[in-house]
Amino acid sequence: MKQYLKNTWDGIWTVLIGMKITFKHLFTPAVTIQYPDVKVPLPERVRNRLYVNIDDCIGCDQCSRACPVSCIEIETTKAIPGEDLGTTSNGKKKALWVTKFNIDIAKCCYCQLCVFPCPTECIYMTDVYEFAEYERENLVYKFSALTETEAVEKKANFEKFQAEKEAQKAAAAAKPKEEQKPVN
Numbered sequence: 001m002k003q004y005l006k007n008t009w010d011g012i013w014t015v016l017i018g019m020k021i022t023f024k025h026l027f028t029p030a031v032t033i034q035y036p037d038v039k040v041p042l043p044e045r046v047r048n049r050l051y052v053n054i055d056d057c058i059g060c061d062q063c064s065r066a067c068p069v070s071c072i073e074i075e076t077t078k079a080i081p082g083e084d085l086g087t088t089s090n091g092k093k094k095a096l097w098v099t100k101f102n103i104d105i106a107k108c109c110y111c112q113l114c115v116f117p118c119p120t121e122c123i124y125m126t127d128v129y130e131f132a133e134y135e136r137e138n139l140v141y142k143f144s145a146l147t148e149t150e151a152v153e154k155k156a157n158f159e160k161f162q163a164e165k166e167a168q169k170a171a172a173a174a175k176p177k178e179e180q181k182p183v184n
């Protein structure tokens with residue numbers, strides 16, 4: 001009988017010890033949050049998804065050259081005389097059409113090295129960190145403001161302009177030297 005009571009007490013005592021932490025936490029405030037409805041505030045200088053304000057991009061390619069994993073792909077074409085691309089918000093005159101500006105964010109290691117050399121501060125880290133996708137190709141972000149057709153058109157315009165310039169140069173060079181002499 002004595003042994004029976006001892007075993008019963010040992011059982012109760014073991015359960016009480018096991019439940020000690022549970023009981024303690026019943027009366028302490030919760031540290032978990034109802035994610036994703038509630039989110040933890042991010043540190044001020046956190047590095048997450050990149051964004052490019054393409055209106056301010058001058059197509060200088062410095063961000064792409066700084067990227068250690070080559071995940072930024074930029075293509076540009078020169079504007080022809082008569083095309084006014086305007087200026088950036090910090091006053092830099094735009095002279096190139098940015099026909100392609102893709103970032104493969106799946107390759108990005110969030111080092112931020114592309115951000116610092118940008119002369120117009122138009123590429124920067126945002127606080128967006130939830131951007132999972134089912135399809136790999138959806139992680140290639142396209143920032144160019146031009147459609148593919150417009151990009152082809154801009155390139156063709158510049159090539160035509162170049163060809164005309166070359167033709168004019170060739171025609172001038174082919175003129176007899178006498179004709180090129182200034183009249184006194």
Ligand code: SF4
Binds near residue numbers: 066067068108110
């Ligand atoms: S954060 Fe780093 S890895 Fe990502 S695009 Fe910029 S330079 Fe490349």
Ligand code: SF4
Binds near residue numbers: 052060074120
């Ligand atoms: S460094 Fe800035 S301005 Fe130059 S191509 Fe990159 S985003 Fe555009």
